[in-house]
Amino acid sequence: MDAQAINRELDAARYAGPVKDIVIPPCPQLLVQLQQELALADPDPHRVAAIAGSDVAMAAGLIRVANSSLYARKEPVASAAQAVAMLGVRPTATLLTSFLLRNSIRIDPTLIEHFWESSTRRSIAMAHIAGQMYGMDVEIAKTCGLFFHVGIPIMLQGVRGYSGTLVEAMARQDRTFIETENAAHRTDHAVVGAIVAKTWRLPTVIVLAVRLHHDFSVLEDDTVPIAVRNLVAIAAIADHLVAQHEAIEVQREWQRYGERCMAFLQIGPAEVEAWVDVLYHPFESVVVT
Template sequence: MSIRALNRELDAARDAGPVKDIVIPPCPQLLVQLQEELAQADPNPQRVAEIAGADVAMAAALIKVANSSLYARREPVQSVVQAINMLGVKPTASILTGFLLRNAIRIDPTLIEHFWESSTRRSLAMAHIAGQMYGLDLDVCKTCGLFFHVGIPVMLQGVRGYSGTLVEAMARQDRTFVQTENAAHRTDHAVVGAIVAKTWRLPAEVVYAVRLHHDFSSLTDSHVPLGVRQLVAIAAIADHLVARHEGVKEQREWEKHGALCLDFLQIGAEEVETWVDELYPVFEGVIVS
């Protein structure tokens, strides 16, 4: 599928298709400000601190993450400025984006707490995998990991009967997850998630990767940019690593497409086993505020 075709599909779905009746959370103004600062040639950490400090809960979440076992600091940070100095501007932006995303979706947090934990683990796993490869932007991978399945809580929030569809989609053996979604609602979380990513002005490669993350034929489609295909393959490996950590025994998608993803990225199965061990403490240190 070409990029032009993907854009046409997303625009049509948003304006005239089933998605038009789903409430897509608008991009928070704080994220707009953050994106504008990051677009500068030399982002100002002080300006990022001002944006982070504009929301007390967001500032507290940033400090909490900075003091988590993920970073194993000897002395705890006490302020937003200290957190940014310790983490760096771009990693800080990833954390703030995740916070804003979680708080933009109005749904009982107890229903999807595990969803956000898994999304955070996927984000960290994608950055870890990207770090072993040449020329990949770790922060783009992190952001992508957060948004890959964001269509699920958005549909839970806005589509009648979707909770039942989720149960059915996870249980069915005769068709894929997205096929079950489309049979019930004429759309799926990949399309909805891509529209969210586009609405939130995320990089184009993130938007397209979110749309295609269950379409593994894209890995062999030369019309799809290489960076998008890399994100799709990395996300599949990351999901496998998260599932291993969380004790998910049945991974139908990985069993069917895992080898293709590994071959595409020229990664061996032994490397994946190494990452299982390397990411264990990272996954255990995940906190969601």
């Protein structure tokens, strides 16, 4: 599926298909302002700090992350401006996007606290793996990690019976998670998540990767941009690393497609095993703001 075909599919699902009755959170105005700043040739850190500081909870969350053990600073930061100066503009933007995403979904946070922790770990893992690959955009990978499964809480919030579908999807051995979702609701979290990413005007590469992240046939499809295929392969490895850390039994997707994803990225099992150790502390240091 090329970009145009996927865009047509998402529009059809959003406005005429099964997704039309699901409430998709609008892009927050603060994110619109942030995207406008990032679109400039030379984004102003002071402007990014001002956007972060315009919401007390968001600023506090940013400072909390900057002062976490993940960064091991000797002197704590005390303001959004200091946090931006320490983290950098684009990493700050990713953190703010994560905050705005979580706070845009109106669902009891205690029900999905672990979901956000796992999403944050996936984001960290994808950024780390992307950093080992030549020419890959680390912040794009990090943002993808946050959005890949965002369709799940959106569907929990707006689709009757989806909580039962989740339980069934995780238990079934005869079909995939996506197949179970589609059997029950005629759509799935990859489609819904891609619609969120598109609604929020995220880069096209993220929209496509979110839509295709469970479709491993794209690894051999030259019509799909290489950056998207890289993200699909990286996501599978990242999910495996998170599952290892959280002591979750080996996932069916990893058993079926893990070797293909590693081969596509030209890495071996030894590297993946080494990343389990490298990422232990960052995973343990996850702070959900």
